[in-house]
Amino acid sequence: MKKFALLCLSVFLLASCKTAGDIKEQAVNCRYTLAQAQVVDYSASDVTLDIAVLITNTSKKTEANLNRFEGKLYVNDTDLGLVKFPDAMIPAGATVPVKTTLKVSLETVGKNIAGLVIMNSISMRYKIIGKMYFDTSLGQLPMPVVIEQKIEE
16 A cells, blocks of 8 residues: 555656646746837827837747736836736747837836937837746746847947
8 A cells, every 4th residue: 555655656746847847948948039119109298119029939849838928118227117918829949929019108208218219219228027927737937037138220
């Protein structure tokens, strides 16, 4: 009886290790690139940005299921607001774009940054800081993410 219980426990532990390994691979093997942060509209009171991030799954065998992303967008170290990306499934070895739109008041942006953003200025530092939530067999797994890009023209 003890041998049977030990055998069952061993099988469970081995299955748990495989599941934990798959979860780690799913989240850790993703790479993030800011593909776009572009002004699509502006008025006397606000600026609307289209934001796109490319998610590359470097795993050769495991797909990554992004449940959601929540974070903040910074331009030249100024917090512009909350950014949320939709769900995405990234097949093994593939790159998938995720997109969102952010509307920011000029009061939040500030006059100096607003001018730079609207004119697609010479030097801009974009940074997105937040958490990606991946669906796994054990539930949602949050992974901290920092995506940065400096644009110089």
